[in-house]
Amino acid sequence: MKWSALSLILLTLTAVWLPAQTKYVAVISHRGEHLHHPENTMPAFAEAVRVGADYIEVDVRTTADGKLVLMHDATVDRTTNGKGEIAKTTFDEVRALDAGGGARVPTFDEALDYARGKINVYVDVKQVTAADLVEHIAGHSMTNNVVMYVGARIGKTVQDLEPRLKLMPEAGSAEAAQKLVDELHPRVFAFDANDFKPDVIAIAKQAGALVYVDRLWAADNAAAWQEAIDQGADGIQTDHPEELVGYLRSKGYRKP
16 A cells, blocks of 8 residues: 555644543542541442542441441441440441441441442452452442452452452562562552552553552542652552542643
8 A cells, every 4th residue: 555645644643632541540448438528438438439439448347146247347436426436346236336436347248238339349358258248249230340459369259159259469579470460460550658669560461451450549639640640550549539530630640
C-alpha cells in the first residue's frame, strides 16, 4: 500500500493532536469515607458511593457466635462505646453498641447487600474462615465484584473453594512476589509504602496482575498519588476518596 504525501501529513498531525490514552485508576475508600463518618459503617459506605469511589475497603471479623461483622481492631474499644474482643462478644452484644453518631456495627452481609450494583468491595480479611468468606460473597452475587486482601494460606483455601474470586496478596520482596505468583496466580497485588518497590512491582506486572497501593496518612496527597501512578499503580487506597476522584478526573484517569 502506498501512502500519499497528504496521508502521511494527516497521520502525523493526528498523532500529535490526539492525547495518549490514559489508563483507569481505581479509587479505594479506606474503611468507607471515614474522615466525616464512622469507619466501617453504612454511612461511610454511602458517602464513598456518593463521591464516586470504585471500592469500599472493609475489615471482616467473626463474633463469638459466628456472625461476620465489620471492625478493623480486634476489640470494639476504639470505635464504639463498648469494650471487649469481637471474638469473645456475641453479635447481639456488638449490635447494641454505638459505632458513632448512632450508627451500628454492620454485618458483612449488610455491606455486601448494599454494595451490589453500586460499588466493589475490597475485603481485608482479619479473623474469618475461608469457607465463610466464600459463602457470604457468593450468597450476595458479589463474586466478580470483590478483591480479597489475604495471606497465602487462607488465600489458597479460598481459591480452592471459589477460583473466580480475586485474591490480593502482599509481598515484601521480589522473591516473595514470585512465589505468590507461582502458587496463587493472583490477579491483583496489594502494596503499602514499604514494599512499593520497582522489582516487586515488576513481578506483579509481568504476571498480568493489577497493582493496588495504599496512600494513607502523610502520603495521601496529590504528589504521592501521581508518583504511585507513575510507578505503575492501577488503584489507590485513600482516606480522601472525593479529592482523589477529582484529581484523577483532572488528569484524565477517569471520565469527567
